[in-house]
Amino acid sequence: MSRRIVCLRHGQTLWNVEQRFQGHSDIPLDETGVAQAARAASLLASLRPTMIVSSDLQRANDTALALGRLISLDVAVDKDFRERGGGQWEGLTRQEIAARWPEEYAAWEAPDGEPVTDVAARVATAMRRWAARVDDDGLLVVVSHGAALRLGICELLGLPEQLWPALGGLGNCSWSVLQEGRRGWRLLEHNAGTLPEPVHSDDKPEAEA
Template sequence: MLENGCRVYLVRHGETLWNKDRRFQGHTDIALSERGVEQARALSRRLQEFKIAAVYASDLQRALQTAEILAVPHELPVQACPELRELHFGHWEGLTFNQMQEGYPAELKAWWKSPLDTAVPGSRETMRSMAERVNSFVSQLVNRHLGSSILVVCHGGPVRALVAAALQMDLNQHWRLRQDNAALNILEYYPPDKAILTLFNDRSHLPQELA
């Protein structure tokens, strides 16, 4: 199976209270809510029979907590990786969309028009540099684990960046890629340049009250 490739089980972290309030999180280190923990447990039950060689996660606690729950049945350590962090949202972190519209109307309009290269006020990176960071790091993981499957837990932005790269899609259209909390995606990589999306934003493991 996958003798010349690597299967990546790609997961967005469970819900946080800022997700519930629709606040931009970025690099702000917010923990899972109780609901987020239960979402991770439900996904853990789904993945418990899968053969997974290694578990990697963003070093932000919402992703780490999710990964630690998913790793338990496999008795694997979680390797914390800052390369898998969400986009740094600068002055927008902690704000709702309405607050951003009120405080940064011109900047928000420019960002939505061309997010790939438009810097968010106060941010240390653009969406393009985030995508390059994430895709470069996952390529390293793929080459390290050819012939096996790995679990990668991160955030909505990095998930979209990886999926867009696999589909050769313009990341300026990232908003077309819905990514819910505790969603499972599957990408199969065949180096040097072939990637296949086999599952996207699947939350069939969540009962209705957690979906």
């Protein structure tokens, strides 16, 4: 066995349903999201996680706490697992963003938002930092956000930026599994835990198709 990372996206929020860019805005889980977190916890508990760390935003932290309470494991918090910052886009719907910033919307780059390369670097660095604290056969659960996790996974796998869109988005309370091998990290599962369904996220639209 070698150490693994489960990258778990938070449960649903009202802004997810309304397709509003959440970014660093601290939006709580809605009723569906709370139920999703409980279901994910019941499934992931069987993997016997040895460490849980989450974003400091409540939608991710509350999702992580559902698992932590079930398996009696403390949840650490690291703001480096926050979602991609959206600047002036935060709180706006996709339609509103497209109408006001058509060129930036096409590139999915908020004028004063966080560049994807910066997000990828901070999330992957945090993943490596926390994974180094896990025993060789341990399991780290990282509870974070759709765009942050997808970008961090791409960086951790060493994919060139032009290939990042090839990795699809994560549904609410779905997860990806990474395993460390002799040649680095590899992706074992992606967007697991649910049947195919629409993904409402801060991520680039093409990544959610």
